[in-house]
Amino acid sequence: MPPRSTATVRQQRLGAELRKLRERADLSTREAGRKLGVDPARISNIESGRFGVSADRVRSFALGYDCTDEPYIEVLAAMTTSRSRNWWDDYRDILPPVLLDLSEMEEHATALRTVQFTHLPGLLQTPDYARVIFQQNVPALSPPMVEHRLSHRIKRQGVLYADTSMPYTGIIHEAALRMQFGGPEIMRKQLAHIAEMSEREEVTVLVLPFSAGIFPGAGQTVVIAHGPHPRLDTVQLDTEHGSEFLHAEAQLVKYRTIMGCMEDLSLDATASRDFIHALATDR
Structure with a gap:
């Protein structure tokens, strides 16, 4: 080859x-x-x-x-099968390659788990919320580039709507739910959207409340993409310089343990949905 x-x-x-x-x-x-x-x-x-x-x-x-x-x-x-063209290839000369890698990782995952502390999970964001996030990028993005990133993010969300959608667990710290990104109206609609998504059979949303206190990995945004074999799980970390992908055995063990700890400290799915509904109503 x-x-x-x-x-x-x-x-x-x-x-x-x-x-x-x-x-x-x-x-x-x-x-x-x-x-x-x-x-x-x-x-x-x-x-x-x-x-x-x-x-x-x-x-x-x-x-x-x-x-x-x-x-x-x-x-x-x-994994050696010939790579066919995918939807993210339309962005190949527009967006940073790491964003396309993220799309590919999600597309081939058998399950996704994430924990977020300041921003809400990308796969659960509304267009208005996501646009506000992209408008705060440093260096600043041009209006067309903001829209390119927005359309890419929305298309990524297709993994949650596919006929054979995979299990998705989003652990969201209370701080992220209370951030006023875009103002009360945008946040009200965003919280309502998350509560609605949590009703889907394959989607689980868990709230990690302030009362949980300190815990391992506090503040670290983490995504675990589960592969078709446990050895092929991938950890994705968000950094100021873009995404970092980890797959060493020790790293997988570490972040699986951290994620499990956060799940244990979170409210259950029903209590989390009630918590989010209450926040949305208060706005």
Whole structure:
């Protein structure tokens, strides 16, 4: 396969998983190359996502690395399928690549869990609320760019409306619910929208109240995108410089633990919906 000019996060992830398999087998790229009959440079390029790889070669690598987890191997093989054009490709020359990677991550997730402390979850935002957020960007975005980002965000929300929509859990700190982004009317409609979305079968909204006090990970916006195999879960963190994607085993364990702690401290789904309705009514 010809080299790629750029690799998406999903393509990089496949390469990273193959690298993990090689390292678990305690093989250098040179040793792996001799064992598999593959140029070590090609192995390095595959592991970086620069070169594509076929499903058969993935299975061959896994066999050579003594991996016996068949479900995991088949999931990796499925990640090699030719990439068809997707809706986010329309934004490829308009928006930062990391936003397109975020769309791809959500599209292939089997479940999503997020915790938000200042902003409301992007997949639950109304257009008016999201527009206010984008208008505060530094450096400032032009009006057309604000609208491009807005349309991209709204299209991302399609994962919650698909015929086979995945489970989605949004943990929202009370602080985010009380922020007056855009003023009382925008917030009233935004809170009403979240309460309405929480009625959907696959959507769970949990409120983390002020009374929960301090807890691990306080203030850290986190998304966990669950893959078709637990090894393929991804953690996405929001930073001032954009999204960061994590998938090292220790990182996954850490953020699963943090997310579980926050879920335990949150109000249950019914109490959370009542809390949000009350806030919306008070505005």
